[in-house]
Amino acid sequence: MSVTINIPAILQNLTHNKKSIKTTGSSIAEIINTIEAEYPGFRDRVIADGKVHRFMNIYVNDDDIRFLNNLDTKVSSSDSITILPAVAGG
Amino acid sequence: MLTILGHLVESMVQQAHKDHPVETCGMIAGSLENRLPQRFIPMVNKAKSTDFFEFEPKQYLQVWREMEQRNEVPVVIFHSHTQSIAFPGRADREFALDPNIHYVIISTTSEQKNCVRSFRICNAEVIEERIKAVASYLPVLA
Ligand SMILES: [Zn+2]
Numbered sequence: 001m002s003v004t005i006n007i008p009a010i011l012q013n014l015t016h017n018k019k020s021i022k023t024t025g026s027s028i029a030e031i032i033n034t035i036e037a038e039y040p041g042f043r044d045r046v047i048a049d050g051k052v053h054r055f056m057n058i059y060v061n062d063d064d065i066r067f068l069n070n071l072d073t074k075v076s077s078s079d080s081i082t083i084l085p086a087v088a089g090g
Numbered sequence: 091m092l093t094i095l096g097h098l099v100e101s102m103v104q105q106a107h108k109d110h111p112v113e114t115c116g117m118i119a120g121s122l123e124n125r126l127p128q129r130f131i132p133m134v135n136k137a138k139s140t141d142f143f144e145f146e147p148k149q150y151l152q153v154w155r156e157m158e159q160r161n162e163v164p165v166v167i168f169h170s171h172t173q174s175i176a177f178p179g180r181a182d183r184e185f186a187l188d189p190n191i192h193y194v195i196i197s198t199t200s201e202q203k204n205c206v207r208s209f210r211i212c213n214a215e216v217i218e219e220r221i222k223a224v225a226s227y228l229p230v231l232a
């Protein structure tokens with residue numbers, strides 16, 4: 001089963017300038033591990049302490065996975081996954 | 091240096107005052123080719139706080155999709171400080187991950203009223219840059 005992930009500009013240096021990646025996996029955690037195997041260093045930029053990194057937002061279709069099951073959120077082949085850098089500050 | 095249409099600076103200041111004492115936030119999008127700020131995009135501050143801001147995640151995704159379709163990038167990311175000077179605080183520096191973006195801060199405190207400053211931030215290091223307000227980009231593009 002193949003899913004597409006949109007990669008934000010600030011992580012494209014890790015993905016050989018690819019804006020999107022087709023990969024496999026049935027949950028966000030699995031997908032990120034698959035990407036890590038091909039693009040080392042990717043995982044630490046998007047995950048911290050077993051959750052989405054506070055500097056990133058990960059969406060499955062229209063939903064932020066913090067409001068779903070975080071990294072355990074299930075995905076299927078028609079889903080669109082988007083990673084965006086969180087925009088926040090004090 | 092941030093070269094920007096004067097009316098866009100006005101829009102940021104107006105929005106900051108409208109949202110005061112809550113911190114305002116938003117983006118100005120521009121084309122990937124020339125990175126000139128063009129399209130003003132007010133964002134909802136999910137934190138609704140006087141000392142923190144965060145783009146509301148769903149709105150942000152929607153806006154990101156629009157920008158992708160239009161071949162735009164965020165050129166300016168702005169927010170206000172409603173109790174302090176217009177200088178990046180610790181959280182501002184931590185979250186500023188893109189050295190290509192102009193991070194603009196507007197202070198709305200009574201002493202600092204309408205103070206607008208622009209910064210580049212790289213690896214949590216801050217470099218202030220001059221803001222050059224222009225009436226048109228034609229001379230810049232020529
Ligand atoms: Zn700030």
